[in-house]
Amino acid sequence: MDGTLLALIAGLAVLVLLAVRVPIAFGLLAVGIAGLFAIGAMRLGGFNVDFGWRSTVSMLARDPYSFVASFTLMAIPMFLLMGNFAFYSGATSDAYRTARVWLANLPGGLALASIAACGLFAAISGSSLATAAAMGRIAVPEMLRYGYDQRLAAGAVAAGGTLGALIPPSILMVIFGIFAEQSIGRLLIGGIVPGILTAVTYMLLVTARVKLNPRLAPGFDERFTWSQKVRSLGGTWQIMLIFLVIITVIYTGVVTPTEAAAVGAVAVLALGVIRRRIGLTSMWEAVRETVVQTAMIFAIAIASKVLVSFVAFTGVSNDLAEWAGGIEGGRIMVLAGICAGYVLLGMFMDPIGIMLLTLPVVVPIVDAIGYDLVWFGIVLVKLLEVGMITPPVGLNVFVLKAAIGNSVSLENVFRGIGPFLLMDVVTLAIMIALPELVLWLPDMMYN
Amino acid sequence: MSKDRRPAFIAFDRGLADIAGAALVVMMVMTAISSFGRFFFSMPVPDVEAIAEMLLVGVVFLPLAYTQAKREHVVVTLFTDHMRAGIRARLIWFGVVVGIAGFAILLYALSKGALRAYESGDAYLGVNQIVTWPARTLAVVGTAALIVRLALDLTVSRTRAAELEKDGSAEIENTS
Amino acid sequence: QDFTIRYASPSAASDPTQAATIWFMDEVTKRTDGKVKFEQFLGNSLVKDQDIVSAIGDGLIEMGKIYTVSYPGQMPIWNMTNLPFTSPSPYVAINVINDLMDQYPVFDEELAKMNVMALGVITTGGTGIVSKKPIKTVEDLKGLKVRARGVQAAAFDAAGAAPVSIPWNDVYEALSKGVVDASTNYVITTRPIRHNEVSDYYIAAGLGQAVQLELINRDFWEALPEDIKTVMAETMAEAEMRHAEESSKLATAEQKAMADATGAEHMEYSVLPAEERQKWIEMSPDFFAEWAEENKGIADTAAIAKSYRELEQKYTEEGQKAGLVEMW
């Protein structure tokens, strides 16, 4: 059987299993295993059950372990832990109280503040998963506390999390730079403008939606006196101190962004203990919560890794890339085809997996039709980040869901993301129409 | 909350989660110490990368069962919310079966991998050449515990399962 | 009968150590009139580095490339070839290793245990140091934070440097922010993985080579028709020598490219002076003796170590005549 057909069947199977409320990790794993088995069995011609089974076991014996045993992925539980410590120590509620007082006149002020905070957090984390993990616990419960619409609150942070890979540091940019032989420095700097652009479009969206429907974000017409405002400032110092500590240890070369997550967790814990806001009981509560969240997220990530291995064997990503490369009607059509392909892959697969599988085919195509590869790398990272929040498999969404627990349903998170996805289309259109805008900063800094 | 609504043997799952929690704390402290030791004294913790990776395996796999016991695995309920309780219960049961099938195969494979790593002396490239089989065994233990938990869930009557699911985790087990 | 060979490698297509095998695959397809085709999974896209051997052994894929350093536990004998302070020339290393395999069956036996066979050997060339600080003497290594692994870490440790263990993908950021002052790298891969952007000096230090094996599943190999086996073996032997020649040329070109680049991409290339390298060797433990002692239960390791040095001498002289050996 054709690999592409098999992949298509697997995609449908995933959709069906998830729709009948099979837990996502279970559904992805079952389909991934079945796919590996099928493609293994058909490998030697005919349907060789024995070989299918052996090759499936061979893959599963090593790959899930190697995937999890990764220093870089440590950032996810560490940032989750930091978020939980911050939550239990009340540092985040203090900060949101201040934000509410100061931003009361802005429609959706707390959502705007959360998006901005995601952008700042992106400057200390190398991936969007880590950003969503930390910000989910920090921002969403606070917005809900002030009566914000569930979908708006969760959507803003899930989408805001994608800034993590655009704004440097960024693991995805580094990997692209190595694979496409492009300047990593230019790629990293090049992510800044699209990152800001993304944040700005998200903020405009929030403002517009709340203006149209003030019930989404109640309380923006409250009035506070100046003395109230000044007094409220006291609430932000903890968060600012923590942020200052992390940004200092990163930019003075004490730690890598991965290690910064651990230092951040220590810093928040220390502050909470000193201020007597965290005791042994609440500390352990936060730790236990973190491991449960971590297990949930990784159960899905492991299962999706198995699915990706199967997809790799089908060769569908290659076929898709080659199909896009063969589109006639000028280079913009080819580019559009490539973008469409990445959106499609992004629905089911993780960014690194997609890059490793497609770049060998796509980079020469893009190069041949004369696009700047640094620019393309930045567009690609943006596209892959869109994949992190699209259904059915959106890892950022699952991370956020894990971090916020049962207060918002998965459907509501995905629905909340919808409008932000529209803004991503706008951002991508601008990035594609105005390559100069994307390359302006790197050109300025590197020439 | 009455005690009989707690899943059976939850203490075991929670114990595994607590071991994972200890690993998490060690990982945090060790990474921070290593970073500062490296920066101020040019003295990082030797093999910190390998140790952290192995701890992460424990942090990820050991709490799987507890996560299931707390009904925290992420599900899409959009299309089933409007169905009758009986059908919903059957679907929940089906989901558990799918989970058992997938994770049982994974368990078999992970065990083979751990055994092979033990026999071949598979080790991390590092100063101390730390062997990988202990961490692989943690993955086996965590996955096995998840399967036991899932199997126990199958024995719970289907209607109860639906109830439990609806109630959510916090009510199944209060902080204890 | 037609054969499709799945090939996995940790290296990206942009990695110069991968070029010879990509050539090999194209060439084998040509020389067998398309009877043997390859599906390439480069850059860890299917199987991770340290999993490739068992993936090949199990038949999940038929062929693949590994860094032998990634298998300290399973390949103690092979790991001798990665020890520090050997010849920096791929020509020398490849020939020495091929001769050793002929002389000592233990090399093949180690692989046979995992149901794989070495079809070819590719080496990186001498390990050097990319650094943000100039390193002119061994003294300069004191307190230097260097990303290094395994036995190379031990060499840095002996010189008073601080070996740091961080993931390869984090090294760029770590150099950029100064988390580490330096990292091990090879002259031919420094620019491809962009360490030139975040460090200012390349120091050829002759810290040994990273030996890569092109492995194939044993059962698959034995079942292949003789004519195809011959084509593959011969083409691989050619690929090895192509790599030796091409990488030697490339090393010279890269030295120049580093120096010629301007701005952030510029690097100053230098060779650690021979007397300083000698000092470093004397400060370090005798790695070959240590290896021989640790593994004497497996084979006559003392004899293997001795042969290594003799063959190294022989091929260095030959290589110098051919203009393929220099310090880089």
Ligand code: NA
């Ligand atoms: Na970032």
Ligand code: NA
């Ligand atoms: Na997606």
